[in-house]
Amino acid sequence: MGYKEIKVGAVTVGGAFPISVQSMCSVPFSRFKELVFQAKELEETGCDILRVSVPDKESAELFGKLKKELKIPLVADIHFDHRLALAAIDAGADKIRINPGNIGTENIKTVVNKAKEHGIPIRVGVNSGSLEKVVLEKYGAPVPEALAESAKKNVEILEKLDFGDIIVSIKSSDVVSTIKSYRIFDSINSGRYPLHVGVTEAGTLKSGLIKNSVGIGALLLEGIGSTIRYSLSAPPNEEITAAKTLLRALGLRKEGVEIIACPTCGRTTIDVTELADELENKLTGVKKRFKVAVMGCVVNGPGEAAEADIGVTGAAGKYVVFKKENGKTIVVLKDADRKTATDFIINAAKENER
Numbered sequence: 001m002g003y004k005e006i007k008v009g010a011v012t013v014g015g016a017f018p019i020s021v022q023s024m025c026s027v028p029f030s031r032f033k034e035l036v037f038q039a040k041e042l043e044e045t046g047c048d049i050l051r052v053s054v055p056d057k058e059s060a061e062l063f064g065k066l067k068k069e070l071k072i073p074l075v076a077d078i079h080f081d082h083r084l085a086l087a088a089i090d091a092g093a094d095k096i097r098i099n100p101g102n103i104g105t106e107n108i109k110t111v112v113n114k115a116k117e118h119g120i121p122i123r124v125g126v127n128s129g130s131l132e133k134v135v136l137e138k139y140g141a142p143v144p145e146a147l148a149e150s151a152k153k154n155v156e157i158l159e160k161l162d163f164g165d166i167i168v169s170i171k172s173s174d175v176v177s178t179i180k181s182y183r184i185f186d187s188i189n190s191g192r193y194p195l196h197v198g199v200t201e202a203g204t205l206k207s208g209l210i211k212n213s214v215g216i217g218a219l220l221l222e223g224i225g226s227t228i229r230y231s232l233s234a235p236p237n238e239e240i241t242a243a244k245t246l247l248r249a250l251g252l253r254k255e256g257v258e259i260i261a262c263p264t265c266g267r268t269t270i271d272v273t274e275l276a277d278e279l280e281n282k283l284t285g286v287k288k289r290f291k292v293a294v295m296g297c298v299v300n301g302p303g304e305a306a307e308a309d310i311g312v313t314g315a316a317g318k319y320v321v322f323k324k325e326n327g328k329t330i331v332v333l334k335d336a337d338r339k340t341a342t343d344f345i346i347n348a349a350k351e352n353e354r
């Protein structure tokens with residue numbers, strides 16, 4: 001059975017809807033101009049749902065002002081203080097992330113009523129670092145069973161208040177624990193609430209990228225997860241780029257530029273790495289699906305280019321550009337220099353976008 005469909009502003013999470021990509025602003029509300037700049041940049045990069053921390057009254061007051069600057073749904077991340085949740089909902093939050101077990105019975109009732117009134121969902125976000133005392137004491141450590149039980153308990157609190165617009169996340173910084181926790185919860189997810197999947201505090205661009213890709217990728221391949229967030233100690237734009245690349249690699253979303261590049265060997269006479277990097281950076285904003293192959297020599301170049309929309313290979317220090325036209329691969333540039341070849345490919349991708 002599929003996951004329940006939950007509306008987060010104009011984006012639907014769950015059901016047969018595409019896996020959405022999320023990120024979180026790293027700039028606080030106290031640097032409002034910078035925050036707006038970052039949020040807009042994330043929107044431009046392709047973030048589907050954006051989250052911001054609302055740690056105090058001042059942030060809650062500015063929440064509505066930030067929302068007015070954006071087209072994508074804006075989520076308020078709340079810890080402990082239910083008054084901030086109420087203020088963020090009043091300011092137009094499209095979803096709140098709060099753990100009902102942390103804010104007391106009466107307070108959660110007030111928050112749920114406010115969420116119902118505004119028709120917005122709540123994400124129960126369980127983290128291995130902030131498990132409730134009672135669950136932690138029962139299991140002795142934040143093991144996957146403990147994380148799944150905590151998520152279940154938090155969901156039940158909302159269900160008892162007749163609230164079902166729920167999204168659930170169960171994150172650990174350990175990849176294997178994260179995968180196991182989601183699997184356990186998924187087997188007891190009686191409401192079929194959609195799952196927000198990610199590995200928390202995964203680390204730097206180098207290690208965090210691998211941890212998130214393995215954790216999120218494994219779960220998505222099992223059909224677990226409706227929305228994802230890469231958690232990286234890096235500019236949040238990197239989270240969006242990584243998430244989109246993963247979804248493309250799994251065939252779950254098809255938009256954007258995919259670069260195929262060879263690892264190079266002694267046969268190449270061009271700098272494949274530099275060219276592939278340059279094309280990837282310059283084509284980041286392209287939304288329509290476009291596949292580019294960058295190959296070091298003619299051994300595999302034409303073959304790979306046949307699978308791509310456009311391909312470039314090195315040949316005696318010069319560049320040959322192949323293009324698919326009417327199903328056939330033809331040479332469109334021969335003996336080109338690096339700049340001519342690069343410009344040709346960039347223009348072709350942009351042309352395709354029109």
Ligand code: SF4
Pocket residue numbers: 262263264265266267268295296297298299300301
């Ligand atoms: S495409 Fe050519 S340069 Fe690249 S790895 Fe294969 S043989 Fe080597």
